Amino acid sequence: MADSKSAPKILIAFYSRSGTVEGLARAVAEGAEAAGGEVRLRRARELVGHDVLSTVPGWKESAEAMNARYAAPTAEDAEWADAIIFGTPTRFGSVSSELKAYIDGLGGLWFQGKLNGKAGSVFAASSQPHGGSEITALSLYPVLAHLGLIIVPTGYADGAMFAGAGSPYGASVISGNPPAGPTEAELAVARFQGKRVTDVAKKLIVA
Numbered sequence: 756m757a758d759s760k761s762a763p764k765i766l767i768a769f770y771s772r773s774g775t776v777e778g779l780a781r782a783v784a785e786g787a788e789a790a791g792g793e794v795r796l797r798r799a800r801e802l803v804g805h806d807v808l809s810t811v812p813g814w815k816e817s818a819e820a821m822n823a824r825y826a827a828p829t830a831e832d833a834e835w836a837d838a839i840i841f842g843t844p845t846r847f848g849s850v851s852s853e854l855k856a857y858i859d860g861l862g863g864l865w866f867q868g869k870l871n872g873k874a875g876s877v878f879a880a881s882s883q884p885h886g887g888s889e890i891t892a893l894s895l896y897p898v899l900a901h902l903g904l905i906i907v908p909t910g911y912a913d914g915a916m917f918a919g920a921g922s923p924y925g926a927s928v929i930s931g932n933p934p935a936g937p938t939e940a941e942l943a944v945a946r947f948q949g950k951r952v953t954d955v956a957k958k959l960i961v962a
């Protein structure tokens with residue numbers, strides 16, 4: 756981990772297929788950087804083949820464009836970070852397998868205890884208002900606990916949380932179908948989440 760004089764290192768590891776979670780991830784990064792964090796934005800890669808990606812117009816192109824913008828997350832990224840923020844679309848009421856595959860690849864670091872004491876947080880998207888984004892965020896809380904991360908929720912710790920967007924468990928987007936980008940209120944929660952996690956990481960560094 757960094758010493759107290761260096762900027763907190765923030766890893767934002769997300770999966771997004773059609774860009775909604777990417778929009779949230781970028782806003783989380785903005786909030787973290789505004790609070791003095793050094794950010795790595797990383798996109799988990801596809802597990803499905805072109806046969807699946809080609810079933811919906813735009814999925815393949817969107818995935819390729821994001822892969823050109825972001826490197827894939829690595830175990831070294833997680834070891835580097837003082838805080839790890841995971842972002843995922845809702846997939847049948849839970850986390851995407853693409854993000855989970857990255858997390859499962861952190862078993863070696865976990866075994867060595869190298870993730871203990873870092874800050875951890877989550878954000879999620881769903882297409883429907885009651886489609887499961889809150890339960891998706893919560894489904895990652897046990898994962899954060901197993902990894903030894905100090906869970907940082909959004910709570911109702913900022914005015915952004917009272918504008919009808921996000922949840923106390925993390926930023927979220929109700930994207931609709933086909934997905935539309937995050938609203939300004941949803942982005943404001945994401946920026947707050949990036950700031951809050953960075954502020955907590957600073958305190959953990961000096962603790």
Ligand SMILES: Cc1cc2nc3c(=O)[nH]c(=O)nc-3n(C[C@H](O)[C@H](O)[C@H](O)COP(=O)(O)O)c2cc1C
Pocket residue numbers: 770771772773774775776777844845846847848849880881882883884885886887888928930931934
């Ligand atoms: C296989 C699959 C399962 C999904 N399951 C749900 C679901 O359970 N609830 C929901 O509201 N949306 C569901 N969605 C929609 C996505 O969560 C939603 O469109 C999300 O905003 C996509 O994020 P992205 O644009 O970053 O890929 C599902 C989408 C796919 C492809």
